[in-house]
Structure formats: C-alpha cells, structure tokens
Amino acid sequence: MSVIDEKVQQLKGFKLHTVKTAKFKTNTIVWKMKSPLKKETVTARSLLPHVLQSNSEKYPTTAKLRSYLDELYGASLFTDLSKKGEYHVMSFSLEIANEKFLSDQTPLLKQAFDFLANILTSPNTSGSAFDASTVENEKRSLKQRIQAVNDDKMRYANYRLVQEMCKEEPYALHVHGQIDDVDAITPESLYAYYETALKEDELDLYVIGDIDENEVAAYANELLQFSDRTPQVMDVRQTSIKKADTHTVKEEQDVKQGKLNIGYRTNILYGEKEYYALQIFNGIFGGFSHSKLFLNVREKASLAYYVASRLESHKGLMMVMSGIDNGKYDQAVGIIEEQMKAMKNGEFTEAEIDQTKAVIKNQLLETVDTARGAIEVLYHNVVSEHSVSLDEWLTGMDAVTKEDIVAAAEKCELDTVYFLYGKGEAN
Secondary structure (H helix, E strand, O other): OOOOOEEEEEOOOOEEEEEEOOOOOEEEEEEEEEEEOOOOOHHHHHHHHHHHHHOOOOOOOHHHHHHHHHHOOOOEEEEEEEEEOOEEEEEEEEEEEOHHHOOOOOOHHHHHHHHHHHHHHOOOEOOOOEOHHHHHHHHHHHHHHHHHHHHOHHHHHHHHHHHHHOOOOHHHOOOOOOHHHOOOOOHHHHHHHHHHHHHHOEEEEEEEEOOOHHHHHHHHHHHOOOOOOOOOOOOHHHHOOOOOOOEEEEEEEOOOOEEEEEEEEOOOOOOOOOHHHHHHHHHHHHHOOOOHHHHHHHHHOOOEEEEEEEEEOOOOEEEEEEEEOHHHHHHHHHHHHHHHHHHHOOOOOHHHHHHHHHHHHHHHHHHOOOHHHHHHHHHHHHHHOOOOOHHHHHHHHHOOOHHHHHHHHHHOEEEEEEEEEEOOOOO
C-alpha cells in the first residue's frame, strides 16, 4: 500500500487531486494558482489573495466572513504565497470538520465548497473593481509585510543573497513583491489582474480527508468551472545566469551579529535522478544537527551562532545561512569551503549516510502526517512536471550510494557570498 494514494482528474480548467484517508477528522481543501514570476505582476499577485480572503459578495465584511466560518464548526481559512523555482504560487487553504464525526449531519463539505467558490469567483466588487476600502487596507498590510523583511536581518540576508545571486533572473523577485509598486495598484487594476489570473494560471484543487471522491468531484465540477488553458512553462536552465567568477557582496548596517550567507548552484532539479543524492549531500553538508557545517563551524570552531544549508529544489540552488561575529568573516568562509571540499572528496562515512537517510525519511513522513504537508509534497509534481510518488522518493533515497553523493557534490558550484556586518566592525 502506498504512503499517499493520490487520484488526479482533469475538470473544467483545473486539476482535482484527491487523497482519501481515515487519518484525519477534518477535511482539508487547498486551491493553488501558479504563474511565472514577473516583475510587472509580482506585487499585484502578492496583494490579490489577501483581498479575496478579506470578504466577498456574499460576505461583504471580514466580520461577516469570519462569523460564517465560526458557524461551520470553527472552519479555518488562510492564504499563502510562495516561490517555487521561477513560479509564484497563491494558495487558499480551508480546513473544516468532517461531518462523519459530528452528531449534527450538516453537509459541511458541500458548504465548504460553496464558500470557497464564493471567495474565488464572487468577490466583493463595484463594477469592474474590487471594494476600494478592502484594497487600501490590504495595501497597508502588504507594505508592512515587505518592510518586515528588512527589519528581520536573518530574513533580509536570505533575500539579499538571492537578489545578488539571481540578478536578472525572475527568482530574484521577492515573494511579497516590491514596496515601490504597491501605491500604483488600484481597485480596477487589481480586478483586471484577477480576471487574467483566473484565465491563465495553472489551477489545482487538493482535497484530503475521509471523503467520498465521487462526491468531491461532483461538488468541484458544479461550483468551479474555468476556461481551458495551456499552463505557461518556465525553463529554469534557460533563465539561470551563471557568473564567470564567485561574486562577493559586503553590506554594512547597524547589526550586532554578522550574517554570512553563501549561495551555490547545484545544477540538479527536483525530479531528476540525481536529486535523491543531492538531498542526502545537503543533509550531511549542512542540513541537520549532525552535519559538517554544524559540527565544524558552530560546535568545534565556535564561529557561528547558527549555521545550516537548505535547497531550493525547483531552482537548483543551495544556500548556506550563518550568524557570526562581525570580525570572523575570513575564518568562517574558510571553514565552510573546507567542508564543501571534504564532501567533494568523499570524506564522510557510511554511518553518516545512513543517519541522514533516516532523518530525511522521518522528516518526510512527519510532513505527510499533516494534510497541508502532504499537499505541499504532492504539489512538487505539478511544479516540476515530474510525477514522483512518495514511495518512489523513499526508494530512490534508499538506493543512493556514496559515489552518487560525491557526484552530486561535484556538480555544486560556488556562486555568491553575501556578508551583512555591523558598522565600524572589521570584516
């Protein structure tokens, strides 16, 4: 029996993904809209889901909308924005009790579909424009979200590394857009973009729970109908611009702790056969508390307050993030480089490989133990256009050898070093 049994069917303008499982006492519905990252649309796109979730034609105030959710046994609605490779993804998540477990047999799943359809297709508008006060409120909130990145220096350093590393690539754009573009958005222009997104985005609906899959398909078919479209595809290998030499950027600000972030091009994407080895390479290098970076940079040399590496699987990047004393730049960079050389030279044990495989497996299984986590794992297949089941993922990792990991390490190329340091400090 597979870990996740996903059924996919094409409906009118979107794909329906269902997972029938008795694991949860709630039903989770997630609507995803995917479009290429573009400078011209990224800010409007960051604003749009927040405007849609604030109110609708049927629930014209946030208070009325939230009150109705309370009536649905405390159902929860929230939106999220993410970057997946060169794509900008909007998600609308609705979690609702399963009526099978209630004494009152109210058709909650049907009501949840009605509600989601109302949010997505019947917004609070005046003519061909969103409600003006809603747009203004959400514009203020968007500015605050963008500003919050600058105020949180760990997040700021991550963003600046990507910005420097991916100059002139769509991935350099921030998920929340650009603060200078917020004021220019009007209720009319945002509504025009909303109509375009519904016509052109790749649309996917996920439903997970103890459900009748035919019943779910009937609700979806009845309430959500869109025009057919051919999804826009971005070729990451064509949009990636490799530098001739390593790019080093040092930035001075009023910070007590330096932020040293280093970016590598992995040249391996999700769905490719080397991806499993790349995951294990990252785990041994910097992904976990038993990794080389953690043990050598933080524990042995006491150079970093934190240090870790993470993959951007759909863009082919690996980022090392660390917090160091302002004067320890050269030493920290040197030790991080030594750990990369050690990986390329195969200086790691079978025990480290086995431990990393076990941690990754546990992490994956913990992720899919929640409905939204399972959806995020399944959505990798939509973004990558590769169909990889969780069983294949686990089997693929099991088969990885030391030689495979060294080959993945060899493909990693140092691209950009970014250092944010304190004013007047040596660096």
